[in-house]
Amino acid sequence: MLGEGIIQGLVETARNFFGSYVEKDRLTTVQYPEERLPLPEASRVFPFLLYDGSDAEKGLRCVACQICEKECPPRCIHIEKSKDKKPDFAGKAQFYPAVFDIDVAVCMSCQICVEVCPFDAIRMDKQFELSTTDRFGGLLWTKDQLAKPNDYYRKIHPTEAAETDERRAKELADAQAKAAAAAAAAAAKAAQPAEAASGNGVSAAVKAPAKVEPQ
């Protein structure tokens, strides 16, 4: 019969109309600024710099090798290497970035900088609410703004962070073992030619790690 389908449709829309006031399940909209869905762990936007410990200046993992700067497809990273060196987590003397800027207006969140970093110094963030009233200064992030502690990384990406921590612990143990072995070898070497002269071995062992070639 003509019009039957229209009546069925009208009944359906009426059910939706009144049902949406009664059953809350019908309304699937998440009212975003007030309500939020938890982000999936794998979500990622814009890189940040990791530092160990509590001091961002001292614990920054970045050694200013500039690989990420060269690999970045939209070229949004700008690094200026420092003149002097400072010890890294394993006690090795390294350069550090005097300037490390990321222009997030240019960044496309491709994660290539993270893939290429050999020092686990740069990671992807989850912070996506980045609107600012200053489109030039506000979207150019400096080293101070980018640096975030390792605890933060553990919080936003627990699985990845655990993996990185494990690897770095192993690297640290290896470096220490290597240093210890080198120190032992140096001590043995020092002990051999001058067996009579005692007490020199200790100072040689302390100096030894500084001679290890940077990676």
Add this chain to the structure above:
Amino acid sequence: MVGGTAADQVFVNLDHWIVGHTPGSLQALVSIVIAVGAIIVVFAGLFALTTVFERKGLGRMQNRYGPNRVGPFGVLQPMADAVKSLTKEDLVPRAADHVVHYLAPLVLVGIVFLTYAVLPVGRNMTAVNLDAGVLFFFAVGAGTELAIFMAGWSSHNKYSLLGAMRAIAQMISYEIPLILSSVPVIMTAGTLSTVAIVEQQARYSSTLAHWYVFTPWGLAGFMLFMVAATAETNRSPFDLPEGESEIIAGYFIEYSGFKFALFFLAEYLEMFAVSGLGITLFLGGWSAPFSFLTWIPSWIWFFGKLLALIFAFIWVRGTVPRLRMDQLMNFAWKFMLPMTLVVILSAGIWHFLTIDVVGPKPLGAVIRWLVCALVIVAPFIALARGLERGRRIEKRTYRFAE
């Protein structure tokens, strides 16, 4: 004319008071300004309310919230929309006919406001009581086609022109069932005056009012009238002239800023006007359905009915998908036109089946009702069957694919 209660006549008395306090030479002018100003303010305000309620209602029909950010529950959304449309740049295409392009929205809004002149929105609340009120309404209402074609032609854009041609083809086709479905009311009432038509329906036998929608031909006529009105005002499912998927926005594609808002306003005002006429002709205008409800002011009845019809329009919009052009034309000429003629026939039979023919009440009234209903339902079923036959859905066979 029967005077109502104080609450019923509050606006009429206010009008008289203001006019009474102006000097004699200005009285006619002040009276006109009050009537026109009241129509513009009330219906433009209703437009603002309707836009937000339509968006919220459609949202709820699709299990969404709808706008709820501006003000409490989003009720101030029309203000945000107004600010937006006022501050937008007014672009006019270089190739456009500037004068006609500029005039089209103004002509459209002006014409639509003219149709309100004959609508009785309450007891003694009609701007102009014309003897040929219904005729005036349709004659002026047909002018919207001119404005739409002005817009479509002057924009110098192929989508505008296609939209305007669609709109005109549709509006002329549906004008005929729209007018024919109001003919039985004019036949029965014996007058073209909207005020007199409402007064005829405001009589009560026992408790029930003499609304024409309570008769079989009135019910069918009301449905046909509302379908034709939906097409006439270019509302969904008959909104082909602005089918986004085909011709973007139709005849107002080259309009931006406040001119676009004027088209939008005119479209809604047209909807209110034609709903108001439907209320006047079939739903008893400002009268109450039962005699014990007459204490409620007449203007509340009119606007209550108007809001109910607006909700019906929104409901249909949220339900029915857009028609195709050939379906639209088939529906107008093969279904609407014959059915309106059948309704006129039924109204004629109703007129002649008096107590002398069918016998006294209540049995006579029932027989009269059933006979007139049968005169409408039988052709409806035959017509529906006939139209269904040609378009049975068969399994499509592919000649080249597969």
